[in-house]
Amino acid sequence: VLCVSQDFDFFYFVQQWPGSYCDTKQSCCYPTTGKPAADFGIHGLWPNYQDGNYPQNCDPKNPFNPDKTWRPPATYCPWRRPSIQLRIGFVTIGVFVVADLRSSLQKNWPTLACPSGNGVSFWTHEWEKHGTCSESVLDQHGYFQAALSLQKQAKLLQALASAGINPDGGSYSMSNIKRAIQEAVGFTPWIECNTDASGNSQLYQIYLCVDTSGKNLIECPVFPKGKCGSEIEFPSF
Numbered sequence: 001v002l003c004v005s006q007d008f009d010f011f012y013f014v015q016q017w018p019g020s021y022c023d024t025k026q027s028c029c030y031p032t033t034g035k036p037a038a039d040f041g042i043h044g045l046w047p048n049y050q051d052g053n054y055p056q057n058c059d060p061k062n063p064f065n066p067d068k069t070w071r072p073p074a075t076y077c078p079w080r081r082p083s084i085q086l087r088i089g090f091v092t093i094g095v096f097v098v099a100d101l102r103s104s105l106q107k108n109w110p111t112l113a114c115p116s117g118n119g120v121s122f123w124t125h126e127w128e129k130h131g132t133c134s135e136s137v138l139d140q141h142g143y144f145q146a147a148l149s150l151q152k153q154a155k156l157l158q159a160l161a162s163a164g165i166n167p168d169g170g171s172y173s174m175s176n177i178k179r180a181i182q183e184a185v186g187f188t189p190w191i192e193c194n195t196d197a198s199g200n201s202q203l204y205q206i207y208l209c210v211d212t213s214g215k216n217l218i219e220c221p222v223f224p225k226g227k228c229g230s231e232i233e234f235p236s237f
């Protein structure tokens with residue numbers, strides 16, 4: 001098939017709190033480029049179905065390609081506009097991959113897994129597992145660009161701070177956290193918790209939903225599953 005149309009219903013846009021990734025039993029490793037800012041970082045942009053299932057690893061023929069500046073377009077789909085194209089007249093001969101986004105990704109999509117890395121293996125994993133399942137809508141450059149731009153639309157730390165919710169190790173109610181984000185960002189989030197080294201439930205990841213263009217936040221058609229307490233910790237980083 002030369003051009004397949006989109007086969008998913010919406011995206012989860014998932015951001016992680018680095019303090020909660022790092023204070024677990026397992027601990028974390030800072031990227032080789034240095035300690036990330038004390039802010040939410042991108043985890044991924046995940047195509048999903050309305051029924052809660054999701055596709056993964058959709059196209060082994062489209063591996064992550066961070067270094068090459070130009071590559072021929074994977075397929076010629078007239079309605080899909082790669083963010084940056086090299087064209088001769090009407091003919092697209094190449095698309096810009098992600099080299100120009102690298103410093104933004106380092107800052108806003110940092111890796112905290114051990115051993116320390118520069119981010120490429122985290123981005124590779126996210127592209128290959130999730131990004132390839134939305135490749136009919138977003139090419140590699142478009143996928144990473146979309147996530148970076150969604151993060152700017154959903155300033156979570158600022159949203160929480162405006163309700164007096166800060167990463168100070170204090171305990172906050174789930175409903176206040178959700179309300180603060182709903183009010184500042186305009187959409188109801190899903191909160192995922194994990195547990196710190198002493199077993200306290202804490203704010204780990206925040207999910208928002210995005211339409212199939214990858215550009216607009218929407219109300220979630222379905223929420224993920226998983227339990228938090230009604231009071232959860234917001235650790236420092």
Ligand code: 5GP
Pocket residue numbers: 012046047048052053054055129224
């Ligand atoms: P966990 O089992 O830790 O919740 O999730 C492991 C991984 O499975 C996630 O990082 C993500 O790649 C994938 N995953 C978990 N839940 C969902 C979901 O609801 N939708 C999608 N698209 N991926 C998910």
Ligand code: 5GP
Pocket residue numbers: 016021043044110111112113121122125126129
């Ligand atoms: P997912 O849960 O998205 O399927 O998988 C996350 C994968 O990316 C895991 O293999 C994990 O080790 C790796 N990874 C690298 N850096 C990070 C990070 O900062 N946060 C998370 N959650 N996973 C990371």
Ligand code: 5GP
Pocket residue numbers: 174178189190191192193225226227228229230
């Ligand atoms: P309600 O629909 O009354 O808000 O919540 C029903 C159940 O889902 C409660 O146990 C509540 O704690 C849980 N819940 C509501 N919102 C979230 C969320 O964003 N994340 C998690 N993990 N649980 C939630």
